[in-house]
Amino acid sequence: MTEPERSTASFRDPAGFVFERDGGLFRQVNLRYRPHYDHLAESGLLNELTNSGLLIPTSEVNDDAVGSGEAYKLLRAERVPFISYPYEWCFSQLKDAALLTLDVQERALAAGMTLKDASAYNVQFRGGRAVFIDTLSFEIYRAGEPWVAYRQFCQHFLAPLAMMSLADVRLGQLSRANIDGIPLDLAARTLPWRSRLRGGLLLHLHLHAMFQERHGNAAPAAPRKKFTLASMKGLIDSLRATIRKLKWEPSDSGWAGYVRDNTYSDGARDQKHRVVGEFLARIGPGVAWDMGSNTGEYSRLAAGRGMTTIAFDLDPACVERNYREVIRRGETHLLPLIADLTNPSPPSGWRGRERLSMRERGPADVVLALALVHHLAIANNTPLGEIADFCHETGRWLIIEFVPKDDPQARRLLQGREDVFDAYSRQGFEEAFQKRFGIHRCEPLPDCGRVLYLMERKDR
């Protein structure tokens, strides 16, 4: 039996771990988890959750050659197309992940089980929808006990959602620094006073923070009262009602920006759609990363061709609108995510290996960089060679749009500042990119001076 190499994010739970072998994704179930796994399978909960699309499908495999000495079962797990993290989700994605977790807990209780953790990292997006991915999160429910995952649920879901909804949506980025969720005292201090007027937030966040502060690390006294199943159901129901009442509507700033950015004539816009479609057709199937995707207008050209498409944008409002559209249309190949390309998700967590950087989750087969170069080159002072290097390490194929300096959008970026961008020209752009890419096609768009390129990475 060979000892498998564990996933760098799978070491906390002694119930088992995840590893990869020969391109497959496996989960070892340890002997100590046996009664819980057996109950999960025999109660029908595993099938129910999987069949209803709430839990990622797994299948038992017989392979004595793999696994450690603690192995009870070996499961082959379906792989999600792209691993994403809570700090990359928009408000509705985090809210859907929270409601999914509560749905799973409710069904688990009905089957005599409970979730022993409620981490937001146990949720991923597959086929456009949130899905629970940790098969070993369930344990047999023991009457009289409170929910052990209550603290984690409130830190991972309730606190960031409340802050995004009632203070500022950008506070969702705090999850990037606080890998085990937002400390409740921090959330309580950040939230406006009016949040105390909401019963759910008063109870699960403000009072919860006070209890945490009061009890600190004190050894717990033996409980004198029981937490009945009715209390547990009441807790889940109360958390669900609290989460459901949290709303966030994207302001017009992001949307208006989107409309403003589209300074094309109808002819140029149609031409851009046609040319990008042709370029994608030439590339064939694969994974597309649309960098600076806005609300996903061009991401949908790739997703519509069956490509797994990740639509990154800096603006939480754009990502929110894009995600709502994914849900409304029932799209299965498009995943909108928040990403600041000038400061992308870093590796984080234990030894910097628990959560992967954006780069580690690549490369893509094709990168779309439409109406992006001027933002990176002018607004972020990034030399064209650096942008070409970034594109080179991000994907094999590149569909990129050059926006000239006299374009209204580029002129807007130059307003009120000195033009120090002597190298920013179509010639400078082509020279910088030709060092890293071969240019297959080059299509000027009518009426605007912009040019679309199809490039393929040169191996160095």
Place this chain on the structure above:
Amino acid sequence: MFSTLSSLSLGWSSDGLTLLQPLLAYLDPGSGSMALQLVIAGLLSGAFFLKSSWVRVRSWFSATRAES
């Protein structure tokens, strides 16, 4: 803080080999979080009972109305 959970429960079943591991809950549940739940237990179950009863009454009325 593992002791928090194990002190709250003696999770050994009577079935000799299928013992529940008392420390299976590997997370620190947080003493404050556990204490709060115990304090609000009555409130939660009471609210849940009232809500469920209301839903039952409402569905009974709507079923009766549909029949008539």
